[in-house]
Amino acid sequence: MEPMDVDDFQNASDAFLKWLTKSGATISPNIQLADLRDRAAGRGVVSTKNLAEDEELFSIPRSSILTAETSDLPAAVRKEIDHPWLSLILAMVYEYLKGDDSPWRPYFDLLPESFDSLMYWSDDELQYLQGSAVVDKIGKETADSTFSEQLIPIIAQHTDTFKTAGRSNDELLALCHRMGSTIMAYAFDLEKPESEQNGKTDEEWEEDEEESATLPKGMVPLADMLNANADLNNAKLFYEDDKVVMKTIKPVSAGEELYNDFGPLPRADLLRRYGYVTDRYAAYDVVEISSDLIKEQTKAQLKLSEQEIDDKWQYAEEQGVGDDAYDISRASNEEGQFPDELCVLLNLLATPKAEFEKLKNKDKLPKTDLTSDAKKLLRAVLVHRYAAYPESSSSTMDQDLTGRRAMAKQVIDGEKQVLQEAVAAVTEANTNKKRAADTLEDEANAIRQPTKR
Known part of the structure; x- marks a missing residue:
């Protein structure tokens, strides 16, 4: 028209x-x-x-x-x-x-x-x-x-x-x-x-x-x-x-x-x-973290069996903190970057089995302050979530994008910034000195393109 x-x-x-x-x-x-x-x-x-x-x-x-x-x-x-x-x-x-x-x-x-x-x-x-x-x-x-x-x-x-x-x-x-x-x-x-x-x-x-x-x-x-x-x-x-x-x-x-x-x-x-985007709403950008990704990384990072994860997740759902997905917000968000429900869930997943049974018997939940193990788990979740996005490009061609492609880039860049801020907030808990990558993008690339052995 x-x-x-x-x-x-x-x-x-x-x-x-x-x-x-x-x-x-x-x-x-x-x-x-x-x-x-x-x-x-x-x-x-x-x-x-x-x-x-x-x-x-x-x-x-x-x-x-x-x-x-x-x-x-x-x-x-x-x-x-x-x-x-x-x-x-x-x-x-x-x-x-x-x-x-x-x-x-x-x-x-x-x-x-x-x-x-x-x-x-x-x-x-x-x-x-x-x-x-x-x-x-x-x-x-x-x-x-x-x-x-x-x-x-x-x-x-x-x-x-x-x-x-x-x-x-x-x-x-x-x-x-x-x-x-x-x-x-x-x-x-x-x-x-x-x-x-x-x-x-x-x-x-x-x-x-x-x-x-x-x-x-x-x-x-x-x-x-x-x-x-x-x-x-x-x-x-x-x-x-x-x-x-x-x-x-x-x-x-x-x-x-x-x-x-x-x-x-x-x-x-x-x-x-x-059908449009504007930087004026950038402060409200969020990234959705799926329950499947959390379970996957819980198994990989904490070496828990699927049965242990299922037991803890079922209890989390009964207590109102287990959900299908969680939104990660910007560091400037007044209500915090990480939902309380997510923090409690991660602490619960990182709780030793004996301690978990005690909590369960008392019908209680962990606090919202992330433990060291929960922070490590969260960081792994965030890095793997970041790897789902395409690799960042420094090409000058990206600056000349127009129309739908330009709008998509604004959305993707904003969500990646949310994850960058979130990773920075929990990186201090990562004590794995053997990690080959020293930047988030390097870590994500290692996940996107794992080295063949």
Whole structure:
């Protein structure tokens, strides 16, 4: 698809704002929907005058939020699917296929037709992310199966309703993916109004956190035009009974862009969900350590039998510290580089058999401070995890990378930095003076390409 020229781009923005205002939204005269393509940011919302803290930027009636319920999708069809994501995808497919007959057309005209999120990367392109656990979280095959089994049959049963004449199942599947990616990148969890959240007990808040994954999804026009920035976040969406309101959370100077925030997302997840990366989220990079790698290195480093490892792991799971994987964070992370659960687990694995039996009989666990043996085990785990990434390159060609390959390199470099910091934090415990390698990269290369004997 050819990029829009300036006039077409602006005309689409103007038509959208006119439509949104007509639908009942109120928009501050002190902001504008701006063309930020010159900084590779698409559209964005920019202040035209100085804004005070807690100043209302715009309000959107709940009736103007695109959901399965606010779309014109017939209720009888809507009832055939009971899932927040899938019902919204179905509604958006319906509205999109209506074309000019859809009241949401000016909104769809602003939404992207293509994405750089990982769902759309080829197998060759995904090789650029070798080593990152994010590749296993894309879920394309699962999405293909879900759409093919749950959405395509509904659409096929109602061809007149969806106006699908002449469209193949492959085309409809691609459209489902496009709408799913749009929701992932732009939709909001439609929280309850603030008035319904006041006075809750801690237990009720915890229940809300657990249920957040099942909150209804909605496309909030204009709110989704704010770009995100962890450092410069200056606006937030508030939920009221009959509308949602975007407000400033700090003073904003004239000419400044207004930013929402995704929360502490690693750059790998930014790329997976939104199709871009930025150094502003580098502080949230993590590396996932699998339970299989920990067990493998426990056997190699501590010379434990598989039965001993299984016994300790089962006890760890019973005590709530055994898991499928653990995230290693940056040294600057306020909550620490290593999760408490991982530290307790490593101490447990490094505990002598007799001591382990005592802990088990008392229904207790080791402390979180890593013992010397646990640090050695952790270091071995980290080095082997590092070896899963490609060898570092000092080639000047890497500095000239663009597009998806450049974004992948940022993710990989960030995750390797996390591991470098983590190894540095536990290296003092490594007393193996016979180690042939004297750098992390050398050690990793020895694992990647073991010397034949």
